[in-house]
Amino acid sequence: MTARLIGDPVRRKEDRRFLTGKGHYTDDINRAGQVYAVFVRSPHAHAEIKSINTKRAAGAPGIVAVYTGADLVKAGIGTLPCGWGVKNKDGSPMAEPPHPVLASGKVRHVGDPVAVVIAESKAAAEEAAERVDVTYKELPSVTAVDAAVKPGAPQLYDAVKGNLCYDWHIGDKAAADAAFAKAAHVTKLDIVNNRLVPNAMEPRAYIGDYDRATGEHTLFTTCQNPHAIRLLMGAFVLHVPEHKLRVVAPDVGGGFGSKIYHYAEEAAVTWAAAQLGRPVKWTAERSESFLSDAHGRDHVTHAELALDLSGKFLGLRVSTLANLGGYLSTFAAAVPTYLYATLLAGTYTTPAIYAEVKGVFTNTVPVDAYRGAGRPEASYLLERLVDKAANEIQIDPAELRRKNFIPKDAYPYQTPVALAYDSGDYFATLDMALKAADYAGFAKRRDDAKRHGKLRGIGLATYIEACGVAPSAVAGALGARAGLYEVAAVRVNPTGSVTVLTGTHSHGQGHETTFAQVVAERLGIPIDQVDVVHGDTAKTPFGMGTYGSRSLPVGGSALVKALDKVEAKGKKIAAHLLEAAEADIEFKDGKFTVAGTDKSKSFGEVALAAYIPHNYPLETLEPGLDETAYYDPKNFTFPSGAHVAEVEIDRDTGVVELLKFTAADDFGRIVNPMIVEGQVHGGLAQGIGQALFEECRYDPESGQLVTGSFMDYRMPRAGDLPSFAVATHATLCTHNPLGVKGCGEAGAIGAPGAVMNAVLNALSTVGVSDLQMPATPERVWRAINDSKAAA
Amino acid sequence: MYNFEYHKAKTIADASAMITQKSEAKLVAGGMTLIPTLKLRLAKPSDLVDLNGLPELKGIKREGSAVVIGAMTRHVEVAESAEVQKAIPALAHLASHIGDPAVRNRGTLGGSISNNDPVADYPAAVVALNATVITNKRKIAADAFFKGMFETALEPGEIVTAVSFPMPEKAAYMKFPNPASRYAIVGVFVAKHKDGVRVAVTGAGPCVFRQKDMEAALAKNFSADAIKSIAQKQDGLNGDIHASPEYRAHLVGVMARRAVAAAG
The missing domain is CATH 3.30.365.10 (Aldehyde oxidase/xanthine dehydrogenase, molybdopterin binding domain)
Structure with missing residues (x-):
């Protein structure tokens, strides 16, 4: 008999290594003769570099070398490439200003590296780094995406007018406008998708090494894609052919997207190792991670949904400002465009959709894909909009969704925003989720809570995501500069x-x-x-x-x-x-x-x-x-599902307590249900974190990162989370041999909408109809107070 | 971290002498504030004088109607002490909610009050319980000990050796933690003594303070209702991304009422 392994909750083979402390991470690696790098980073959000004097650092004890941007330029080192080109509405290419390994001329965010100091020990490198004298001329800065597009805003690049990287659109504007012209009801929403810091447990770490005898470079790196780093760094930055460059990504402790990109520090240590003939190691401090790992999300959006009398969606118009940070990170351009606006049909038959997205430079850490990457933004927007519409036309939110779901027999289903869904059954996952969450019994629980002085709310979100990235020819036609x-x-x-x-x-x-x-x-x-x-x-x-x-x-x-x-x-x-x-x-x-x-x-x-x-x-x-x-996949895969959150709010303090969370997901065939459940749990924790806790904040005046450590950046903790009820319902992917769809991002995509809809459902009883993420205690308390004052 | 000289004190007198003689010496108790500050290169002490290893600074004992806790007693020891749980359960409860397990296993009572972080928990207990801070030189009343943000009545070379907490008739501590750091955004310690009620507020202002309007009202009628209409003024309160002065002022009322209700 064949052992049935696909579908079994087989215990993880790697866990013996991880649970006994035998994982082998980059920082565990030490090479003979190794020296240590420390980066000198900009304390300013925006400044001209008037001069860099390395003389005092060069005399520091234990110093091996100090390099600045000028040294790299002199050595012919290239700039960090962007892996995806997006076109403007008029067909012209996006603005693609150079992203130097070490800043040259100007710094564009707090944490921008301006020099690297290499010494015999990390302590010596830290000492010497303080002796690098950089003279800056501070410039006015702008960190908020909506402020950066305003006339008179500080400009990051001379060659980029209005800080606009691109002004892109998708869909049929005329069709969408026509839908709105005949709408019986229009729901409008202004919505912010809060900026997040990924915070993988393992900070980024790199070791560059060079063998003078063979001419071979080696980079040990905390990355999610060693071949891509080898190609990008070798071809575009260091000009080293692949056969002389080896990239090793050993055990890596979490990435969530933030370890996809080619980072400046990778190139710097690899190059410096060859200059010095000694291995060069760099491990980020946690506070450095906050200042240099690519951040996620950060959208400001206006959206409108047109409905007919019966509640059928007729059209959707979306206008989004997406913060790209100070430089274009590797996949930054694609995230708020092809990974976001193409998902705006969601699970619905909305026949006309038009979305425009402005990608905007600001004096912040570069923004790129973070768990879900564009899809959480799309899903959150849609599900908040649908709930608002349901409230306005007084239909049960679940019913309004069912009324607009793509029917089970409509696959393959071509959306108005490029994607063709191959499979799904949104009715089944919604029914599963509502049943498991006892949606029908909610009114009683709400009344019980009221008797105890609490506001109780229930909220749901459905989602679809495009995974299994990606058919190469399709991605190429859309601007990808790599095969997928x-x-x-x-x-x-x-x-x-x-x-x-x-x-x-x-x-x-x-x-x-x-x-x-x-x-x-x-x-x-x-x-x-x-x-x-x-x-x-x-x-x-x-x-x-x-x-x-x-x-x-x-x-x-x-x-x-x-x-x-x-x-x-x-x-x-x-x-x-x-x-x-x-x-x-x-x-x-x-x-x-x-x-x-x-x-x-x-x-x-x-x-x-x-x-x-x-x-x-x-x-x-x-x-x-x-x-x-x-x-090479024929199409994306389309995992989907329905999530239900139930919360209670303490009116006196504004504290939101998440009591129940139910997820019913369609991931296609499941190879290991235990691992899938773990992936869902992790995604949910991050999605709930975005909804209730996490928010990366910059000071609007100084451009300083205010949430620069865990003392202020509020990560979700185990104690914040209820036991999740998770279930799956499989419709198989039709175009890959395993019938699998992918499960890694779903939790982070569905959870924010479900949680915020639950919070707003609870607050609707006291007259609150809008709230931005995260639903922090003071924000909720103020919303309650403001609505009291208005009443 | 900058380089420094490390000394392990052999006696309290020895520690006191060293921090007096050295120009930029610092005492190390639990190190829960000092060590992160050093690691971030935000402090550059010339010498560190370690108080760990002085048994006379440790321990919890009942002395008459007071509980005397040694300065180097860890938060976890206070939280788990049967003596404290019996005599002043509110104090054990407070200790059990400081920071996280790692902090509670290292952090000390003496370190906390000597640092006088405006958002630390212990100052509220010391003030509300009308405790006496015992140093190597003298005894200092709670009301005279906390002077301002990170400022105490301690003189150069003066080291807290213990704190004597009188047992109240009833008491409770309610904290609204900073969601990220778990320090107090607002912590209110309410204690009913034979001779009156003390309400100490930490986290809200630059230094722990007594809410005397509430004390007066509670002295007449020890119930949550008695302080319902007393509004904490927001002037001079702390404000940050987690809580504005207005919200903190509001929370002082909420936490005080909850503390009174919990005290019973």
Whole structure:
């Protein structure tokens, strides 16, 4: 019997290592002769660099070297590239000002690196860094996205008028306007998607190394996609060909998107190591992470929904200002455009949609993809808008959603904003969620709470996301400057164990287990006979890494294709060994059998024959059993679901308590339900964090980061969260071989809307109809007071 | 972190002498404020004088109608002390809500009150319970000890050795924590003594203070209703991204009423 592994909650193979403290992270690595880098960062949000004097630093004890932007320019080092180009409404390309590794001429945010100091110890480097004398001429700064587009706002770049990187749009404006002209009701909403700091548990860390004998550079890095870093850094920044540059991403402690991008510090340590002939290590301090990891979200949006008399959505108009920060990060341009506005149909049949997005430079840390990347912004906007419409036309919010859901039999469904959904059943997930949340019994709970002086509210959100990033040709047509296929190599070892080399990267997702499950089930071998190798360009074929919930839909599909090849070759070998026709060989339960007979060879026997080809069809077949496959997806995948939150609010303090959270998600086929549940839990915690707690704040006058540490940046804690009720309902993805859709981002996408709708539902009883995230105690208390005052 | 000389004090007198002699010496108790400050290179002391290892600064004992707690007693020890839980449960409760487990396992009573962070919890207990701060040189009444933001009555070379907390008839501490740091945005300690009621507010202002309007009202009628109409003035209160002075003033009322109700 074949062990059924796909669908089993197999315990994570990697956890023995992690739970016993044997994980091997970048900062755990120490190379002989290693020196330490510390970056001198701008204390100002916006300033001209008048001069940098490194003389005092160069004389500091233990100093090895000091480099400034001028040194890098002199060495011919390039600027950090942007991986996605977006076009303006008129077809012209976006503004793409250079992003130097070390600031030259000007600094554009607090934390912008201006020099790197390298010394024999970290302490010595810190001492010396304080002796780098930088003279700045402070300039007025602007950190808020709506302030940056106003006339007279401080300008970050001479060549970028109005701080506008791009003015982009999608959809049919005339059709949307026509829909509004005939609408019976229009719901309008001004909404802010609060800026977040990703805060992976492991701070970024890099080690550059250089072998003078071979001319080979090595970078150890906390990244989600080592091949992409090798390509970007090698080709655009350091001008080192791939075969002389190895990038290793060992165990990585969380990324959430923030470790996708090519960062200045990576290039600086790799280059400096070659200059010095010594390994150069840099590990971010937590306060440095706040000032230099790409942030997420930060939108200001006006949206309008047109409805007919029955509550059917007729049209949607959206106008968004997206904060890009001081420089364009690697995927920054794509996040508020192709990963955001293309999702504005959501789960609904809205026939006419028009969205325009201005990407705006400000004196803040660059903004890029953070768990969900564009899709949480779209989902939150839509679900707040739909709830507001339901309140205005007095329909139950669940009913209004059902009325507008894309019907079950409408797939493939072409939206008015480019995407074609392949599958889904929004009715089923909504029903599951409402039932599990006891939506019907809410009125009683609300009344009970009222008796105890509490305001109780229930809120729901449905969502769809586009995952499995991405069909390369489609992405290319939209401005992507990279392919987005994935690759897997299945190396069958002579005695039948298997090593999988994947181009994806696991930094918490558990690929070492889920990928092994796919292999073990298919080949009929025990799961401990399968190891998954990732994160080293010297070992794995050229793949694109992990983000956008792509690893299983795209990387897993490549793995299945490679397994197809292994099986096909195995059949040829077995046919020879069993003296049968290849067409008569069946492969099942780890055995190659001649159909209708008991003649068989085990997978291990066939593997051995492939590597010791004494009895082997060498004239027609190469030895070995080692197959590589590339998979370029035909479409995105479309996970979807419904989330329900229930809250109570303390009227006296404004404190919101999240009492219940229910998620019903459609991730397609599930390989490991335990890992999926863990992914959902993590995503929900971050989504709830955005709704209730987290907000990255800059001082509008000075441009200083106010929430620069955990003393002020409020992360969600275990104690803030109820036990989640999670369930799944699968409609299979129609275009990948596993039928999988991806689950990594869903929680962060659905939760903000559900929680805020619950908060607003509770507050509606005291006359509050609008509130921005996060629903902090003072903000809620003020909203209650203001509505009292208005009444 | 900048370099400094480290000394492990052998006696209280020895510690006192060292911080007097050295120009920029600092005492280390639990280090919960000092060590992060050093790591961020925000302080550059010449010498650190470590009080850990002085057993005479540790321990909890009942002396008549007071509980005397050594300055180097950790928050967790106060929180878990059967003696404190029995004699002044509100004090044990306060200690159990300081920071997080890591902080409670290191942080000390003496360190907290000597630092006099405006958002620390202990000052509210010291003032409301009308405690006496015992140093190597003298005894200081609570009302005279806390002088202003990060300022106390301690003189150069003076080291807190213990605090003597008189047992109240009843007491309670209610804290509205800073959502991020868990320091007090507003903490109100209400204590009913034989000779009156004391209401101490921490977190709200630049230094712990007594809410005397509430004290007067509660002395007449120890009930939450008695202070319902007493509004805390917002002038001079702290304001930050988590709570404006107006919100803090409001919370003083809410926390005070809840503390009175909890005291019973």
